[in-house]
Amino acid sequence: MLKYTLRRFVYMLITLWLIISFTFVLMKNLPGDPFGEMSNKIPKDVKAVLMREYGLDKPLWQQYTHYIGNVVQGDLGVSFQFPNRKVTSVIKQGFPASLELGIFSTCLAVLIGLPLGIFASLKHGKWQDYTAMFIAVLGVSIPSFVLGPILSYYVGVKLGWLPAGLWKGPQYMILPGFALSFGTLAILARLMRTSMLDVLNQDYIKTARAKGLNKLSIVWKHTIRNAILPVITILGPIFVNTITGTLVVEKIFSVPGLGDQFVSSVYSNDYTMISGLTIFYAVVLMIVIFFTDIIYGLVDPRIRLGKGSR
Amino acid sequence: MELNSSKFAPVAKETLGTERIVRPSVNYWKDAWRRLRKNRLAMAGLTILVLIALLAIFAPMFSHYKYDQQMLTLRNHGPSAEYWFGNDDFGRDLWTRVWVGARISLMIGIIAAIIDLIVGVIYGGISGYFGGRVDDIMQRVIEIVYSIPYLLIAILLIMVIGPGVSSIILAYAITGWVPMARLVRGQVLSLKEQEYVLASRTLGSSPWRIIFRHLIPNALGIIIVQITFVVPQAIFVEAFLSFIGLGVRVPLASLGYLLSDGATYMRLYPHRLLFPTAVFSLILLSFNVLGDGLRDALDPKMRK
Amino acid sequence: MSDTILSVKDLKVSFDTYAGEVQAVRGVSFDLKKGEVLAIVGESGCGKSVTAQTIMRLTPTPPSRIKSGSILFDGDIEITKLSDRQMEHIRGSEMGMIFQDPMTSLNPTMTVGKQITEGLRKHQRITGDAANKRALELLNLVGISNPESRILQYPHELSGGMRQRVMIAISLACNPKLLIADEPTTALDVTIQAQIIDLMKKLSEQTQASIIIITHDLGVVAEMAQRVIVMYAGKVVEQGTVDEVFYNPQHPYTWGLLRSIPRLDEMGGGDLVPIPGTPPDLFAPPKGCAFAARCPYAMQVCLEEDPDHTKLTADHSAACWLLHPDAPKVERPVEAGGRKHG
Numbered sequence: 001m002l003k004y005t006l007r008r009f010v011y012m013l014i015t016l017w018l019i020i021s022f023t024f025v026l027m028k029n030l031p032g033d034p035f036g037e038m039s040n041k042i043p044k045d046v047k048a049v050l051m052r053e054y055g056l057d058k059p060l061w062q063q064y065t066h067y068i069g070n071v072v073q074g075d076l077g078v079s080f081q082f083p084n085r086k087v088t089s090v091i092k093q094g095f096p097a098s099l100e101l102g103i104f105s106t107c108l109a110v111l112i113g114l115p116l117g118i119f120a121s122l123k124h125g126k127w128q129d130y131t132a133m134f135i136a137v138l139g140v141s142i143p144s145f146v147l148g149p150i151l152s153y154y155v156g157v158k159l160g161w162l163p164a165g166l167w168k169g170p171q172y173m174i175l176p177g178f179a180l181s182f183g184t185l186a187i188l189a190r191l192m193r194t195s196m197l198d199v200l201n202q203d204y205i206k207t208a209r210a211k212g213l214n215k216l217s218i219v220w221k222h223t224i225r226n227a228i229l230p231v232i233t234i235l236g237p238i239f240v241n242t243i244t245g246t247l248v249v250e251k252i253f254s255v256p257g258l259g260d261q262f263v264s265s266v267y268s269n270d271y272t273m274i275s276g277l278t279i280f281y282a283v284v285l286m287i288v289i290f291f292t293d294i295i296y297g298l299v300d301p302r303i304r305l306g307k308g309s310r
Numbered sequence: 311m312e313l314n315s316s317k318f319a320p321v322a323k324e325t326l327g328t329e330r331i332v333r334p335s336v337n338y339w340k341d342a343w344r345r346l347r348k349n350r351l352a353m354a355g356l357t358i359l360v361l362i363a364l365l366a367i368f369a370p371m372f373s374h375y376k377y378d379q380q381m382l383t384l385r386n387h388g389p390s391a392e393y394w395f396g397n398d399d400f401g402r403d404l405w406t407r408v409w410v411g412a413r414i415s416l417m418i419g420i421i422a423a424i425i426d427l428i429v430g431v432i433y434g435g436i437s438g439y440f441g442g443r444v445d446d447i448m449q450r451v452i453e454i455v456y457s458i459p460y461l462l463i464a465i466l467l468i469m470v471i472g473p474g475v476s477s478i479i480l481a482y483a484i485t486g487w488v489p490m491a492r493l494v495r496g497q498v499l500s501l502k503e504q505e506y507v508l509a510s511r512t513l514g515s516s517p518w519r520i521i522f523r524h525l526i527p528n529a530l531g532i533i534i535v536q537i538t539f540v541v542p543q544a545i546f547v548e549a550f551l552s553f554i555g556l557g558v559r560v561p562l563a564s565l566g567y568l569l570s571d572g573a574t575y576m577r578l579y580p581h582r583l584l585f586p587t588a589v590f591s592l593i594l595l596s597f598n599v600l601g602d603g604l605r606d607a608l609d610p611k612m613r614k
Numbered sequence: 615m616s617d618t619i620l621s622v623k624d625l626k627v628s629f630d631t632y633a634g635e636v637q638a639v640r641g642v643s644f645d646l647k648k649g650e651v652l653a654i655v656g657e658s659g660c661g662k663s664v665t666a667q668t669i670m671r672l673t674p675t676p677p678s679r680i681k682s683g684s685i686l687f688d689g690d691i692e693i694t695k696l697s698d699r700q701m702e703h704i705r706g707s708e709m710g711m712i713f714q715d716p717m718t719s720l721n722p723t724m725t726v727g728k729q730i731t732e733g734l735r736k737h738q739r740i741t742g743d744a745a746n747k748r749a750l751e752l753l754n755l756v757g758i759s760n761p762e763s764r765i766l767q768y769p770h771e772l773s774g775g776m777r778q779r780v781m782i783a784i785s786l787a788c789n790p791k792l793l794i795a796d797e798p799t800t801a802l803d804v805t806i807q808a809q810i811i812d813l814m815k816k817l818s819e820q821t822q823a824s825i826i827i828i829t830h831d832l833g834v835v836a837e838m839a840q841r842v843i844v845m846y847a848g849k850v851v852e853q854g855t856v857d858e859v860f861y862n863p864q865h866p867y868t869w870g871l872l873r874s875i876p877r878l879d880e881m882g883g884g885d886l887v888p889i890p891g892t893p894p895d896l897f898a899p900p901k902g903c904a905f906a907a908r909c910p911y912a913m914q915v916c917l918e919e920d921p922d923h924t925k926l927t928a929d930h931s932a933a934c935w936l937l938h939p940d941a942p943k944v945e946r947p948v949e950a951g952g953r954k955h956g
Contacts, residue, residue: 011450011453011454011457012457014454015454015457015458018454018458019458019463022463022466023466026466026467026470029470030470133602134351137595137598137599137602138595140594140598141542141591141594141595141597141598142591142594142595143546143549143550143594145549145550145553145569145570145573146569146587146590146591148573149572149573149576149583149587150583150587152576153576153577153580153583157577202718203713203715203718203719204718204719204720204721204722206672206713206719207711207713207719207720207721207729207781207784208721208732209672209705210670210672210705210706210710210711210713210785211705211706211732211733211736211784211787212701212702212703212704212705212706212707212733212736212737213702213706213732213733213736214699214702214736215698217736221724221732222721222724225723225724226721226722226723229723236457237456240459243459244459244461244462244550247554248550248553248554251554252573263554263555266465266469266554266555266556267555269469271469271470274465274466274469275466278462278463278465278466281459281462282458282459282462285457285459286457289457299723300723301722301723301768301770302722302768302770318913318914318915318935318938318940318941318942319913319914320911320912320913320942
C-alpha cells in the first residue's frame with residue numbers, strides 16, 4: 001500500500017510538472033510583445049526596467065526555474081489586464097462558490113447516478129432498465145451548456161419555480177447544480193449498471209446464492225461492494241468533468257465563481273490570469289485524483305495488501 | 311409401435327452424417343448486423359445520423375441564402391415559411407447556419423476519429439503487442455496524459471495559437487486518443503495469447519504482419535464501437551470551446567457557436583437556442599444509442 | 615422414513631435464448647440414498663451441471679425454466695414447487711454446493727472467515743463468536759493450518775487448493791444433508807486434485823451428507839462414488855453401481871467413455887480411442903437416440919425412436935436398442951472395466 005501510495009504521489013508530481021512546464025512554454029510563445037498593444041507607448045528605459053522587474057532579461061532557463069519557484073511558493077502571478085489583481089486573490093474570491101457548486105453537483109450525481117445504475121441492473125432487460133438507460137443516454141448527450149440555458153429559461157424564468165441565476169443561497173444551487181450533474185450522473189449510472197451486471201455474472205455470486213442468502217444481502221454485501229470498485233477509479237475524471245463544467249455553468253447562471261472568472265479572462269485575453277488559474281485547477285484536480293486513487297487502494301484488499309499491483 | 315427385425319439392421323455411416331455441422335455457421339459481421347437491425351433504438355439513431363449528415367451536406371447548397379448573408383430587416387425574426395429556423399441578430403438565415411454548423415461539427419468529429427484510429431490504434435497496438443518494458447513505459451505515459459485536465463490545457467493552447475477549426479482539432483488530439491489506445495492495448499493483450507497468433511509467430515511472421523493481419527482485424531469490433539463514442543466526444547469539445555468563445559471565427563458558425571449565441575439571447579428569442587440545441591442533441595444522442603447498439607451487437611460474449 | 619434423500623423424476627430443463635429453446639436436460643430420473651456418493655459423468659454440455667444446479671434452483675430464471683418433472687428432497691419437500699424464499703432456507707443449510715473454479719468462486723473483497731460464517735449466521739442465527747468458532751473448526755476439518763490467521767485473510771492471499779478447501783468449508787458450514795460438488799477438481803493442478811479428492815473422501819465418511827459429484831474424470835468416480843450416472847445430450851444413458859458400469863458397461867457411449875481414458879495398468883497396451891463426432895445440437899435434439907449419429911452400432915431404429923431404459927439389475931440400467939431382444943449381438947470393444955474401486 002505504501003509503495004502504491006508513493007507511486008501515485010510521484011505520478012501526481014510528474015503530471016503537475018508537465019502542466020506547469022507546458023504553461024510556461026505557451027506563455028513564452030505568446031504572439032507579439034509581452035506588453036501587448038501598449039508596447040510602443042512605453043519608453044525604452046521604462047521597458048528595460050519592467051523587463052528586469054519581471055525577470056524577462058534573464059536567460060530562458062533562469063526564467064523557467066524562477067517561474068517554477070514562484071508556483072511552488074504559491075505565487076501564480078498577476079493579471080495581465082489588471083496588474084493590481086493577483087491571481088491568488090481572484091482565486092480566494094471565486095473559488096468558494098465554485099467549490100460549493102462542484103461538491104453539490106458531485107453529490108447529486110453520486111446520489112442519483114449510482115442508485116439508478118443499481119436499479120437498472122437489477123431490472124436487467126425489463127422496461128425499468130430501458131427507461132433508466134434512456135435517461136442516462138440523454139444525460140450523456142445533453143451537455144451542461146445546453147441543459148443549463150433550457151433549465152434557466154423554462155424552470156427559472158417562465159415557470160419561476162427556482163432562481164434562474166446568481167448565487168445568494170441554497171435554492172440558487174439547485175438549477176446550476178442539476179445542469180452540471182446531469183452528464184456525470186448519466187456516466188455514473190451507466191458504469192454502475194455495467195459493473196453490477198458484470199459482478200452479478202461472477203461465480204462468487206452463485207456461491208453466495210448457494211449459501212442461501214436472500215437477494216438483498218447478495219446485492220448489498222456481495223454485488224455492490226465489488227461493483228463499486230471500478231466506479232471509484234473514474235471519480236477523479238468525473239471531478240475533472242465537473243470542474244470544467246463549472247466554467248460554462250457559472251457563465252450561464254451568472255454564478256460569481258472561479259469558472260465565470262476564467263471565462264471572462266478568456267474573453268479579455270488575460271493570458272497570465274488563464275495560465276495561473278489553469279495551474280491552480282490542475283493542482284486541485286491532481287490532489288482529488290490522488291485521493292480517489294488512495295481510496296481505491298483502501299477499498300480493494302488486493303491493492304491494500306500489496307499484491308496484484310496495477 | 312412395431313419393431314420388426316429390419317429396424318435392427320445397422321445403418322451406413324454416411325447416412326448418419328457424424329461430421330455434419332449442426333448449425334449453419336454465421337459470419338461474424340452478418341450476425342452482428344442482424345442483431346443491430348433488431349435494436350430499434352440503434353437503428354433510429356443510425357437513420358437520424360444519415361439524415362442529419364445528408365442535410366448538413368446538401369441543405370446549405372440548396373438554400374436560397376448564404377450562411378453569412380445579412381438581412382438586417384429580418385433581425386431576430388422567428389421561424390417562418392421562408393426561414394424555417396428563423397433569423398439571427400444580423401437577419402442571417404438560421405436554417406442555413408445550423409446545417410453549416412452541423413457540417414463543421416461532423417467534420418471535426420470525423421477528423422478526430424481518424425486521429426484516434428491512427429494514433430490510438432497504433433499506440434495501443436504496439437503497447438499491447440510488445441508488452442514487457444515497452445508496455446510498461448507506454449502505460450506510464452498514458453496514465454500521466456490521462457490525468458491531465460485536457461480541456462483547460464486546450465483552452466490555454468488555443469488562446470496562444472488562435473481559435474479556429476484546426477486549433478480545436480489540435481486541442482482534441484492532445485489527449486483524445488488515450489481511451490482508444492487503452493482499449494486496443496487490452497484487446498491486443500488478450501488476443502496475442504491465442505493459439506492462432508502463437509502459430510503465426512512460430513511460422514516466422516513479422517510483428518507488423520501479426521499486428522495488422524491478425525490482431526487489429528480481431529479488435530475491429532471494439533474499435534468501431536469506440537469510434538462511435540469518439541465522434542460525439544469531439545463534437546462536444548468543439549461546442550464547449552465555442553461556448554466560451556474559443557471556437558470557429560465569425561461569420562462562420564459551428565453548432566457550439568450557435569448554442570452559445572442562442573443561450574445569450576435565449577430570454578428574448580428562444581428560437582435561436584431551440585433549433586441548434588435540437589440538432590446538436592440529436593447528433594450526440596444518435597451517436598450514443600448507435601454506439602450502445604453496436605457494442606451489444608459486436609460483443610462476442612452475447613453470441614450463443 | 616425411506617432411506618432416499620433425493621428423488622429426481624423425469625426432470626426437463628430448458629433455456630430460452632433469443633435463438634430458440636435449448637433443451638439442456640431432457641428427462642432425467644435418479645434416486646440418491648442417504649449417505650451415498652453418486653457420480654454424474656458425461657461430456658461438457660451434456661446437462662450434468664444444469665441438473666445439479668437445478669436441484670439447488672441456482673440456474674437463473676429466466677432464461678432457464680423447469681419444464682416438467684419433480685425433485686423430491688428429504689422425503690416430502692418438492693423443490694420445483696418451493697417459493698424463492700422457502701428455497702433460500704434450504705440452500706446452504708440443507709444443501710451445500712462446491713463449484714468448479716475456486717479462483718472465481720470466492721468474493722475477492724470479503725475475508726475468508728466472513729464468507730464461511732455468513733451462511734451460518736443466516737441459517738442458525740448464532741452469535742458472531744460462535745460462528746467464528748465454528749469457522750475455525752471447519753477450516754481445521756478441511757485441513758487448513760493456522761486457521762486463526764487464515765480467517766482474516768482475503769481469497770487472493772490463498773492458493774487455488776486452499777481456496778477450494780475454503781469452498782468446501784463454506785458448503786459444509788451448516789451440516790447439509792446433501793452436498794453437490796460440480797467438477798470440484800477440474801480447475802486444479804493434478805497434485806492438488808488428489809489432495810482435494812482425498813479430503814472429500816474423508817469428509818464423505820465423516821459426515822452423514824449424501825454427495826453428488828459431477829465430473830468427467832472417471833478416476834474421480836472410481837475413487838469416490840458408489841453409484842454412477844452417465845449422461846449424454848440431456849439424458850441418462852446408463853446408470854448403476856460403479857462396479858456394474860465399469861466392469862459391465864452396456865451403452866456404446868459408456869464404452870466410448872471408458873476407452874477414451876488412459877489407464878496406467880495397461881502401459882503400452884490398449885490404445886486410447888476417441889469418440890468421433892460432436893454431441894447433437896440441443897436446439898433441435900434428434901428424434902431417435904441422441905448418440906446414434908456417433909454410434910458405431912447405430913441401427914435404423916436408433917434414428918427413429920429413443921430407447922427406454924432396460925433394467926439389468928436392481929441398480930443397473932441402460933437406454934440402448936442393443937439391449938432389445940431382437941437386436942444383433944455385438945461384442946463389447948472394452949474389456950471389463952476401469953480400475954478397481956475402493
